[in-house]
Amino acid sequence: MAHASETFYVTTPIYYVNDKPHLGHVYTTMVADVVARYHRLRGDDTFFLTGVDEHAAKVSDKAAEHGLTPQQWADQNATAFRETFDKLEMTHDDFVRTSSEHHKQRVTQYIAALLNTGDVYPGTYEGWYDAGQEEYIPENKAKANDFKSEVNGKALVRKSEKNYFFKLSAYRDTLLEHFEANPTFVQPDARRNEIVNRIKEAQDVPISRTGSGGWGIPVPGDEEQTIYVWIDALFNYLTYVDTDDRRHYWQSGAVHFIAKDILWFHAAIWPAMLLALSKCDGYAWVNLPRQVYSHSYWVSASGEKMSKSLGNFLDPAAIDNYVNEFGLDALRYFLATRGPLGTTDSQFSSDLFADVYNSDLANTFGNSASRVTKMIGKYFDGKLPQTSDRYGANVPPEGEPALDPATAQAGASALIKSMTRISLEPGGIAGMFVVNQVDSYIEGTSPFKLAKDPAKLPEVGDILYNCAEALRIASVLLWPFIPDACEAFWKRIGCDYAEQMKANGGKGRLDEWVEWGQLEPGAPIEKGAPLFPRYQA
Numbered sequence: 001m002a003h004a005s006e007t008f009y010v011t012t013p014i015y016y017v018n019d020k021p022h023l024g025h026v027y028t029t030m031v032a033d034v035v036a037r038y039h040r041l042r043g044d045d046t047f048f049l050t051g052v053d054e055h056a057a058k059v060s061d062k063a064a065e066h067g068l069t070p071q072q073w074a075d076q077n078a079t080a081f082r083e084t085f086d087k088l089e090m091t092h093d094d095f096v097r098t099s100s101e102h103h104k105q106r107v108t109q110y111i112a113a114l115l116n117t118g119d120v121y122p123g124t125y126e127g128w129y130d131a132g133q134e135e136y137i138p139e140n141k142a143k144a145n146d147f148k149s150e151v152n153g154k155a156l157v158r159k160s161e162k163n164y165f166f167k168l169s170a171y172r173d174t175l176l177e178h179f180e181a182n183p184t185f186v187q188p189d190a191r192r193n194e195i196v197n198r199i200k201e202a203q204d205v206p207i208s209r210t211g212s213g214g215w216g217i218p219v220p221g222d223e224e225q226t227i228y229v230w231i232d233a234l235f236n237y238l239t240y241v242d243t244d245d246r247r248h249y250w251q252s253g254a255v256h257f258i259a260k261d262i263l264w265f266h267a268a269i270w271p272a273m274l275l276a277l278s279k280c281d282g283y284a285w286v287n288l289p290r291q292v293y294s295h296s297y298w299v300s301a302s303g304e305k306m307s308k309s310l311g312n313f314l315d316p317a318a319i320d321n322y323v324n325e326f327g328l329d330a331l332r333y334f335l336a337t338r339g340p341l342g343t344t345d346s347q348f349s350s351d352l353f354a355d356v357y358n359s360d361l362a363n364t365f366g367n368s369a370s371r372v373t374k375m376i377g378k379y380f381d382g383k384l385p386q387t388s389d390r391y392g393a394n395v396p397p398e399g400e401p402a403l404d405p406a407t408a409q410a411g412a413s414a415l416i417k418s419m420t421r422i423s424l425e426p427g428g429i430a431g432m433f434v435v436n437q438v439d440s441y442i443e444g445t446s447p448f449k450l451a452k453d454p455a456k457l458p459e460v461g462d463i464l465y466n467c468a469e470a471l472r473i474a475s476v477l478l479w480p481f482i483p484d485a486c487e488a489f490w491k492r493i494g495c496d497y498a499e500q501m502k503a504n505g506g507k508g509r510l511d512e513w514v515e516w517g518q519l520e521p522g523a524p525i526e527k528g529a530p531l532f533p534r535y536q537a
């Protein structure tokens, strides 16, 4: 049965523009892109948002080092992020810049509304501050970590300043109830408990600062204070869809992809701010996100988190090298299926990359596609063979290896099940499973041997028809992961799915496309260059 179209909203963190993008940023955006593409393929009305976070002190500090204004520096790096994501064919529907007028205006409205209800109020902050993360650290947490930053190990600084505060403590119970009623609100499961325990003791949080030199959004009614960069940034998820034509995306329940370093902001402060906002006049439509998915880190061979400040990152030039050597699909496939989506960090190793490329792409989909199209070229003059009556509804007789509608259904169900749980490794494997079935079927039926006897050509035709059909279905399932190769393959077998999606606002028809028997016998099948040439070091 066809899947009823849903609305789906997916976001990434907005990245600091103190420097250029690196592999960590590319990773989260790529994961969100695979998920967004999957939803579009299913026909969902999908909105995918990524972008940059500009009003950080580390941005204005870096700008000063380079003799530029913060805006000039932010402009340069925002362009670098945009170009990197465009080059990597990310399909975001908009790109956030927190210095945009729309964003600033909306944030000002939200804070004004919260000042009105008293959920934001003036006070004084006295405590620890992680300058690198621009994060206030509660006393117990600072102590537990020897007064050092959990992220970069630098000493925390003592701060005392006049601030506006957000009444986080007033939302403890509602947050805890929300966690209780929505067990998948924070994923993976293991990340939940640390947040729940911290919420139980949550105090009000400062949400403004002084001395930002005018870089940031002023607190409405108090120009000396700037809205704390984290609050400004979190609101991006809402500001960019707070327009008449986009509000329904927010209301469908956002899925936020982030890494574990910023979970507290997303799983506690952010939902509490939304609860507070929803009580303000005109904001009753504001609901909570569906899920905060907090992945782990890419780490270097020595186990350190890849980051700009540690200098062990894969920068845009290194990323380009991988794309040039292996192709963009290979990078997507590797990051999506071998990345740190779960609770353990992943090491980025070029050897592993090459192994995965050869085993999962060159030796499976790439190889199977050339084998099948080559045999169709050789035995049937490049035309998809007619299926005979022998197989009836393409179900092979007892005892012969199967490649049939059930194979396709198994692959499609595995993809849907995995993607619903945001398990990208089994999601990628779902398509590869169908390809593997094609390979075993070829081994079991040996069309290349049968073809030596002209009387057996109809049988060879049945076999190759089934192979082409199964590969077509596999390519639909694999599209979110390796879109370029799948689209190239579609052209070769005469499927216009890419055009259909384009004409239909990016939406596909996964359920229909995975139904068996859609390739027309007689259609030209092109061999073409290998989709994934084998890599030899």
Ligand code: MSP
Binding pocket: 012, 013, 014, 015, 016, 023, 024, 025, 027, 028, 053, 233, 234, 235, 236, 257, 258, 259, 260, 261, 262, 296, 297, 298, 299, 305, 306, 307
């Ligand atoms: N600007 C804030 C986020 C505000 S969101 C409302 C920020 N920016 S950041 O530039 O530091 O990006 C952090 C994010 O980049 C992480 O949450 C993660 O998504 C990604 N990654 C950065 N380094 C990473 C790794 N080494 N590994 C995996 N992801 C990483 O925090």
